[in-house]
Amino acid sequence: MRREFKLPDVGEGLTEAEIVRWLVKPGDQVKVKQNVVEIETAKSIVELPIPWDGVVAALMADEGQTVDVGLPIIAVDTAEPGEPAGGGAAGTAAGAAPGEAIKALADDMVPRPPAEGAVEPGAHGSPAPKEERQAVLVGYGVKTGATKRRPRKAPAPPAAAPAAPAIPAAPVANPSRVEVTAHPVPARVAVLAKPPVRKLAKDLGVDLAAVTGTGPEGSITREDVRAAAETVAQPEARPARVAAPVGAEERVPVKGVRRMTAQAMVGSAFTAPHVTEFLQVDVTETMNAVARLRAMPDFADVKVSPLLLVARAVVTAARRHPMINSSWDEEAQEIVVKHYVNLGIAAATPRGLVVPNVKNAHELSLPELARSLGELAETARAGRTQPAEMAGGTITITNVGVFGVDAGTPILNPGEAAILAFGQVRDMPWVVGGELAVRKVTTLALSFDHRIVDGELGSLFLRDVGAMLEDPLRMLAWS
Amino acid sequence: MTAEASRGAEAPPELVQLLTPEGERVEHPDYDIDLTPEEVRSLYRDLVLVRSIDLEAVALQRQGELGIWASLLGQEAAQIGSGRALTDADMAFPTYREHGVAWCRDVDPVKLLGLFRGVNHGGWDPKEHNFHLYTIVIGSQTLHAVGYAMGIQRDDAAAATLVYFGDGATSQGDVNESFIWASVFNAPIVFFCQNNQWAISEPLEKQTRIPLYRRASGFGFPGVRVDGNDVFACLAVTRKALEAARTGQGPTLIEAFTYRMGAHTTTDDPTRYRVASELEAWKLKDPIERVKAYLFKNELADQAFFDALDAEADQLGADLRRRCLAMPDPQPLDIFDHVYREPHSLIDEERAQFAAYLEGFEK
Structure with missing residues (x-):
């Protein structure tokens, strides 16, 4: 017989x-x-x-749909067609199916119109389940219908059942579902993993049946799965779902x-x-330095931006405070301090956020660093950043200033202990030598992994970066 | 050494283990256990059946048949090991997750479900099973248990009390007070803390700066950390602690180091606060798999045994489901039944009033 699971x-x-x-x-056997x-x-x-x-027998709600508690969502034809399941003596709770037992109990408590007892097989969606106590067994469970129990009040007619069922008809021919099951079917081979x-x-959403194992006896390893996940980075687009109110929203x-x-x-x-800390810095001298560097022949064919000096400042400060340039190894319960700097730069690209890094940034001269940053940005903008270029970063800068904002609380690039957000540079009233002056000012925001970096270290690092941007000569002094 | 210098300088925590996650038997100088093959199979059977009961209950909740359920998944060995260490005369005080201990105390599993189905307020007679009713309030049962233990002491009975609580409960005042009472009165009690690493969403490091078992020494009684996924070790350690309690040697704190593999309750979603890799790491320490490996390696059980047990577990689950659904709803007037032990005039009056009110409705 057909049963509906609510x-x-x-x-x-x-x-x-x-x-x-x-x-x-629909059609699947279930246990x-x-x-x-x-x-x-x-x-x-x-x-x-x-x-x-x-x-x-039918799925009575679509993926993405919000359903009220108590409404049927799936219909199942149970094993014994036409007879009460379980084969137990009729009338005893013994063999009765769960929903039935609850309903039977609920019936004792709640008067209901006589017609409602039997649910027509296949007629799902049509009888609005008014007047029924939902199978919620805690004290404040919901009762959808009004409980008319006073003797003098005649039972009110059930609230006019809405003609249109809230739930679309069973989406038997839903193309998305058909398609999904269509390809990975070929001969179910036992997968070793x-x-x-x-x-x-x-x-990662990887179908193991489609992965070739490279482990012992052809078993699938973590690396196999990761590799498969990379290649399917663009999963097949899901066909549009049931349309939301026309044009009011869009599903991406x-x-x-x-x-x-x-x-x-x-x-x-x-x-x-x-933890995130903030520092406002007068970067007038940095802006002057940028202008002067641009004029130098060594920088003739590379882009010199304030970011270049921020990058150099971060590399220099990271060398002064190695613990900021580290990662947390949960497995080994160790902190891995990196004695090299792979400087990540968060880049907005048409495909989304990517964080490629400049390898061994601490070994580069300023022109080399400028060239690397330029190439990295160009590659990212073209959407050609390779996984290797994003791997192995040790500390990251996110240049939110290019979007015209002052600061943010950046989230760490996984596996790193610190990330610096570089805000926009703008003219601000600033006190210089006791006098009010108009200066170029920016905001730095440093987020760090508080497991590794204490407030003191984070503050020292941020202060050093700020000090170098305030007076770029310090970069020379501290390099 | 100054206080500053000693901070964090403690030796690493010691863990009593008799059976490794790979199913290798290992020795421990202070704790040993000699189990017959029959006893090992019996422990294994309990672990498997209790997990089956638990999974069935979770499924029933997901189908709307129980209001809520606190799963013991991952903690079977801690519960079966300690539960099987009890003698009939001992008394156990559970939280709301000790389904495995209830099993060891011969409480019919369907009786556990009544509370969570909302058809009764307890479900079993604590005196019949020497297993107290589930306590939902965190940690308060530790005080009840110490009081009970002090009663045993005054009766001069050859019994002990075993009280369960979790890592989160150790932050409760009740639990710390119970430690003090138990210590000062040398009460015959064993505190069994299942440290499953998470107090709902709060990780252990937000509960304590030292391993929990070491707290006991501050209260003046011994503490021991046992591999809570090792049923042999849990049995051996609890047995020894209970025996110490029975023979006048006072309380012991046992920290069973384990992991809650499921959600705190069916209402909770652990993926929101803990990382998947942690669960994966603990899966490798599964309490059931290691006993199975041990049985296999030592040829103490054959495939027929495992198959029969699986079938028994399925049957147990199916029975539990059927009997759960058949539990009658309570009658409205039942609420007056257990307010007082003796008849009480005010209750009688209220019962009569409510009965008259119910009569006022149409049938």
Whole structure:
């Protein structure tokens, strides 16, 4: 017989959830407790297990759709067609299916119109589940219908059931779903991969069946999965979903750089406790120095920008305070202090944020550093930055000033201990020698991994960078 | 040495382990255990069945049949090991996650579900099982347990009390007060802290600056850290501590170093605050897999044993599901039943009023 699984309240008093992903499709065989759908509530993302054995008859809500608790989301034809499942004696709770048992109990408590008891097979979506107590078993569970229990009041007619069901008809012919299952099907070969690798694959959205293993006995390794994730960096675009209110919103598939950025940001923000410090600096002398450098023949064919001197200042300060140029090794419970500087520069590109780095920036002369920065920016703008160019960074600068803002609280590039945001340079009233003057002023913001860098070290580093930009001669003194 | 100089200079924490994650038996100078193959299989069976019960309950919650559930996933060995160390005369005080201990105390698993299904306020008779009702309030059961232990002491009974709590509870005043009472009165009690590393979303390093077991020495009784995913070690360490309690040697703090592999409860989403790699690392220390490996390596069980056990676990889960759904809703008047032990005139009056009110509705 056909049973409908209603969206339960999985989090103590929730009223709705979004269908994130269906794990089954119509026609699939399902077993009791098999997870069939992933939903997101206000509290969490969870998978829901189906309470019956059977065959999926219909999915009654689309991915991305928000469904009220208590509405049916999936219909399953259970094993015994036409007869009550379980084969237990009729009328006893023993063999009754879960939903039925609850309903039976609920029936004792809530009077209902006689017609509503039996649900027509296949008629999902049509009977609006008014008047029914939802299968929420904590005290403040919701009852959708009004409880008319006073003897004198005649039971009110059920609130006019809306003609249009809130849920679209079963999307049997949904092209996206058909397509997704269409290609990775060929002969299910057993995939060899350790559980952590499987987890990694799941996280990166890699289908293990499509990966060739290079490990022992053809097993798939972490590296295989990562490599596969790289090549599928652009997953197939998901066909448009059910249209939202015309033109009011737009759904942009999360893929490629955006997806990597999101993962890196979340990973970084949740792994390293961030602290951000700010410093306003009079950079008039730096701007003068930039102008003078531009005039020098050595810099004739490279771009000289304030960023160049900020970069040099960061490299110099990192050499003075090596601990800022380090990373946290969770596995080994060690801090890895780098005695070289691979200077990352966050770059906005048409594909999104990338952070390539200048390798061994501490060994470069100023013209060489200028050339490297120029090439790196050009490559990034053209969208040609290679993974190797983004790997192995030790500290990063993000030049938010180019967008005309003063400061931000940057998130660490994963695996690094510090990142400096360089704000815009603008004319500001500034006190110089006791007199008010108009000076070129910028704001520096330094975020650091508080596991490694204490406030003192962070402040020293930031102060040094500021001091060098205030008086570029200090770069010479400290180099 | 100045106080400053000694900061952080403690020796690294010691962990009692008798069975490695790879299933290798190792020796420990202070703790040993001699188990027959039958006993090992029986421990393994308990671990597997308790996990099955737990998974079934999680599924029931996800289907809207339970309001909430606190999963013990990953903590089976800590619970079965310590639970099996109890004698019938001993008394145990659980939190709300000790489904494995309940199993060891012969509490029918379906009775655990009643509270979470909202059909009763407890579900079992604590005296019948010497297993107190679940305590939801964090840490308060430690005071009840110390009081109970002091009662045992005054009765001069040959029994001990075992009280469970988590790492987060160690920050509670109740728990620290209970340590003081237990210590000063030399109460026959064992404090069993399942340090599963997370107090909901709060990591251990925000609860303590020293390994938890070392706190005991400040209160004046011994503390020991045991591999909470090693059922042999948990059994051996708890046995010894309970025996010490029974023989007048006072309290012990056991820190079972383990990991909550699931969410705090079904209402929680751990992916929001902990990194996946941490879970992956702990999966390799799974409490069940290592016993299975041990059984295999030493040829103490054959495939038929494992298959039969899997089938038994499935059956147990299916039964639990069926019986959970068949639990009757409580009657409205039941709420008056256990307010006082003896009949009480005010309660009788209120019951009559409420009954009359209920009569006022149409059938």
